[in-house]
Amino acid sequence: MLTEAEEVIHARAAVACEAATAAGLPGRFEAWREDGLLAVLATAPDLRFLRTISGITEQNLPRAVRLAEASCWDGDPPTLVLPEGLVPRGTGLVPAGVRPIATLPLTSAKSESDVDDSPDVEVFLRVLLDGYESGEAVKAFVAAEHADPRIRRSLLVEDGVPISAAALSSHGYGVLLGGSATPRAHRGKGAQARLLVHGLAVAAREGHRFAVATAVEGSPSLSNLRRIGARVQVRRAFRLG
Incomplete structure (x- = not known):
């Protein structure tokens, strides 16, 4: 269910990014998929909480770290959202809070x-x-x-x-x-x-x-x-x- 739920959240993020772009808001707004990962970019400083990579598993965690290091983030890397129990040992990642997700x-x-x-x-x-x-x-x-x-x-x-x-x-x-x-x-x-x-x-x-x-x-x-x-x-x- 978590995978399906994250897909729904990402689909809504794509709608929001398209709407923000159409409204002419300052900055860039993008949502895309890459190697099974779900990425969202917003360049406005006050919207940096939107900058995320989700859909992360034990198998694609190394790819998620490489994506977070990519130049598209303009030196302000995103938050990587990992499921409970997945420990990013040896990746250089540091804790940055929690991102609850509710499903019904x-x-x-x-x-x-x-x-x-x-x-x-x-x-x-x-x-x-x-x-x-x-x-x-x-x-x-x-x-x-x-x-x-x-x-x-x-x-x-x-x-x-x-x-x-x-x-x-x-x-x-x-x-x-x-x-x-x-x-x-x-x-x-x-x-x-x-x-x-x-x-x-x-x-x-x-x-x-x-x-x-x-x-x-x-x-x-x-x-x-x-x-x-x-x-x-x-x-x-x-x-x-």
Whole structure:
């Protein structure tokens, strides 16, 4: 399941990179495959967290290290994301945190009645970005990604007011859940969890087999995923020493 999940994440990253390029954001945005590896490049300094190599196994780990040393990274090498248990001995890699990945099998469930699945794009982005509370470069990237027509947008509406935003995209048998955010004024109401369950129900009805999401270790988003039964795998991140 981890391999399939990483494929879904990479497919969504490709959509985001294409959207950022089309929107004319500063820098280069690329997602590509190389020798079974999944690479993502973003040259803007504030988006360096996107610079990753995944799809790494014991067999292709040496190739992943060589790719991380390549000139395409302009001297700012990417993060290599390894599955739990794969120890990069003798590679010169040093630990750089964790990158959890959550997977959920999809089964039929009741969707929320208070969700707008066809919101105005500008309204959706306003709610989403208000909830993200990020820097300008990240907000511009998120806005470009979530304005793309391949992204499906939803808003949870309470008394006529949109209080939380969530999106998903379809990639073969899987869907990618993200991004999702609730403005500070509306937190503590379970809004994100309700949108999460709604998205899973919609994806299940459409015949998708599994859902994938990423979240920061210790975050409310990861807690919500665990609460509804997601299997969370804590992938280890490494960088060149």
